[in-house]
Amino acid sequence: MRILLTNDDGIYSNGIRAAVKALSELGEVYVVAPLFQRSASGRAMTLHRPIRAKLVDVPGAKVAYGIDGTPTDCVIFAIARFGKFNLAVSGINLGENLSTEITVSGTASAAIEAATHGIPSIAMSLEVDWKKTLGEGEGIDFSVSALFLRRIAEKVLRRGLPKGVDMLNVNVPSDATPETPIAITRLARKRYCPTVEERIDPRGHPYYWIVGRRTTEFEPGTDAYALKMERKISITPINIDMTANVDFHNLLSELG
Amino acid sequence: MRILLTNDDGIYSNGIRAAVKALSELGEVYVVAPLFQRSASGRAMTLHRPIRAKLVDVPGAKVAYGIDGTPTDCVIFAIARFGKFNLAVSGINLGENLSTEITVSGTASAAIEAATHGIPSIAMSLEVDWKKTLGEGEGIDFSVSALFLRRIAEKVLRRGLPKGVDMLNVNVPSDATPETPIAITRLARKRYCPTVEERIDPRGHPYYWIVGRRTTEFEPGTDAYALKMERKISITPINIDMTANVDFHNLLSELG
Numbered sequence: 151m152r153i154l155l156t157n158d159d160g161i162y163s164n165g166i167r168a169a170v171k172a173l174s175e176l177g178e179v180y181v182v183a184p185l186f187q188r189s190a191s192g193r194a195m196t197l198h199r200p201i202r203a204k205l206v207d208v209p210g211a212k213v214a215y216g217i218d219g220t221p222t223d224c225v226i227f228a229i230a231r232f233g234k235f236n237l238a239v240s241g242i243n244l245g246e247n248l249s250t251e252i253t254v255s256g257t258a259s260a261a262i263e264a265a266t267h268g269i270p271s272i273a274m275s276l277e278v279d280w281k282k283t284l285g286e287g288e289g290i291d292f293s294v295s296a297l298f299l300r301r302i303a304e305k306v307l308r309r310g311l312p313k314g315v316d317m318l319n320v321n322v323p324s325d326a327t328p329e330t331p332i333a334i335t336r337l338a339r340k341r342y343c344p345t346v347e348e349r350i351d352p353r354g355h356p357y358y359w360i361v362g363r364r365t366t367e368f369e370p371g372t373d374a375y376a377l378k379m380e381r382k383i384s385i386t387p388i389n390i391d392m393t394a395n396v397d398f399h400n401l402l403s404e405l406g
Numbered sequence: 407m408r409i410l411l412t413n414d415d416g417i418y419s420n421g422i423r424a425a426v427k428a429l430s431e432l433g434e435v436y437v438v439a440p441l442f443q444r445s446a447s448g449r450a451m452t453l454h455r456p457i458r459a460k461l462v463d464v465p466g467a468k469v470a471y472g473i474d475g476t477p478t479d480c481v482i483f484a485i486a487r488f489g490k491f492n493l494a495v496s497g498i499n500l501g502e503n504l505s506t507e508i509t510v511s512g513t514a515s516a517a518i519e520a521a522t523h524g525i526p527s528i529a530m531s532l533e534v535d536w537k538k539t540l541g542e543g544e545g546i547d548f549s550v551s552a553l554f555l556r557r558i559a560e561k562v563l564r565r566g567l568p569k570g571v572d573m574l575n576v577n578v579p580s581d582a583t584p585e586t587p588i589a590i591t592r593l594a595r596k597r598y599c600p601t602v603e604e605r606i607d608p609r610g611h612p613y614y615w616i617v618g619r620r621t622t623e624f625e626p627g628t629d630a631y632a633l634k635m636e637r638k639i640s641i642t643p644i645n646i647d648m649t650a651n652v653d654f655h656n657l658l659s660e661l662g
Contacts, residue, residue: 192448192478193509195600200613219616222448222510226616230602250522250646253449253509254478266506266596305661312657315650334658336649340522344451346486357456360475360482387650387657390506391593394571394645398590401568401643405561406588 151177151307154235154264156224157243158188158256159287161206161216165242165276168292172300173239174210176307180235181206181214182228184221184256187285189245191220191256193263203227221260229267237307238264241274242295244287246321248374249341252388258319265316265390270306273317274299277324277377294330295322298383317388321373323381333382338372340365407433407563410491410520412480413499414444414512415543417462417472421498421532424548428556429495430466432563436491437462437470438484440477440512443541445501447476447512449519459483477516485523493563494520497530498551500543502577504630505597508644514575521572521646526562529573530555533580533633550586551578554639573644577629579637589638594628596621 153173157166161183173179185204201219208214215231217224221240229235243257252258252273261273276295283289302320311318319337323330343365346358368375376384409429413422417439429435441460457475464470471487473480477496485491499513508514508529517529532551539545558576567574575593579586599621602614624631632640 187454190451190453192450192515194448194450194476195446195510195616195618197446197616197618198443200605200615201602202613220450223616226600227602227614230600250648252648253515253518253646254451259448259509262509267599302661309660312652312660314652315657318661332658332662334654334661337647339647343523344482344486346457346483349456355458357458358483359456360451360453360479362451362453385657385661387652387654388648389650390509390648391595392506392508392644392646392648393592394643395651396568396570396643398643401571401641402588402590404565404568405558405574405590405641 151236153177153179154228154238155179155181156183156221156240156260158191158221159244160184160186162286164287164290165244165292168296169239169242169299170208170210172296173303176304178212180228180232181208181211182217182224184224185216185218188220188256190254192254193222193259194220196220196223221256222263225260225263235269237303238269238271239274239303242292242299243275244278245275246277246377247273247275248321248377249338251341252319261317262390270311271317272302273319276322279324294326294328297328298322314389315387316390319386319388321377321384323377326383331382333376333384335373335376335384335386336371337386338369338374341374407492409433409435410484410494411435411437412439412477412496412516414447414477415500416440416443418542420543420546421500421548424552425495425498425555426464426466428552429559432560434468436484436488437464437467438473438480440480441472441474444476444512446510448510449478449515450476452476452479477512478519481516481519491525493559494525494527495530495559498548498555499531500534501531502533502633503529503531504577504633505594507597508575517573518646526567527573528558529575532578535580550582550584553584554578570645571643572646575642575644577633577640579633582639587638589632589640591629591632591640591642592627593642594625594630597630
């Protein structure tokens, strides 16, 4: 079995290293990941400049490249260089990826990119207490999330994804144990209410930070509710086709 | 009526200028757009550095800011600075935005960002013959696409979007006339098969360009078919919730 592994925290993240270990028991793991932190990249592609690829030593991987591009660039590079894969995994991400904001997430978007190439994919994210870790996830215990990644990946490799499902978006609570239950969930509508914070630079000119304020409302049945309120592992089945399920004939009379 | 206008080609694009003209007949147009070309940004947000905002003179706009960030940053900045809008428009983009690859498109992703804030939104793209234009769309006739943008925007402002529809993804053929028919479409599954092209730099080291090879298969009913084969204006109703419509109970027994 050939498994493509990427992430958005970068190839030196402890999260991707934990994923290599978990997945290398299931097949050959090809790691192609950004050289640096590329969170919130969405499904951006680097089209206006060329990208570079650097061989990196990642224990347990068949081969590993670090790319000075986005997570989506990594998926495109991997398929161009190595051909088809039986499974694509993105993660294990430092921090959860919930709600319709998954299209902002580099982790989830890389899995979406793989799905558009017909590769069953899994985006794997671990809720993190940021006070407890440094940049690459030092001090974070990935063992439980790695265990669940291995279990889920094994099932997807054996049976594929059900018809109508292109990708699984998985989130693991920070306090999960091997006995933590799984909930199949839908995406919450909104998880962040981003805004901007104005500051003044030393020369007296304004600049702005984007601030991702979190909502505190959690609707039962959603990924956010399962993770944050029920402390369950949430698995959301994703279909990449965002066409709204409405009556096209009515819509045409309204708009035409 | 308050209308937010953005794009991914940048605030100096002739496409956004044409949109200002069309929309200013319907309400106050607030333009917040990238200072530079930001195509293929997806729904990326700039979180690792602050952004700058610069007042730009855009005739017909109530106010216009150029941002050194992504299209999604622009939407967040606009809402933080000016409050709610009755409508958000992204475009008129130089070049079509079709298929499930709309999550790569900065144009469509900005409209998706606006939709997550509860603002009905329209992504507007014009098929372009690239041999006929320069960087900012010089030589391109936006009059027909601007006419359709005005028509559709007027209807959305008057009646909102139907339940279950968050955004309209509109594509106009390069040879459209005011009589060109509209087709309500679904997203094609895939429009590009991106790959990488290896080149060697003057120092003998490899670098890679991402190349977006287009597919030539067009399935009837899709946006790509309507635009490319039928030469119709395609309108695809988008729902931002990508949760797959499958049996959650079955999925849990498969994965649990």
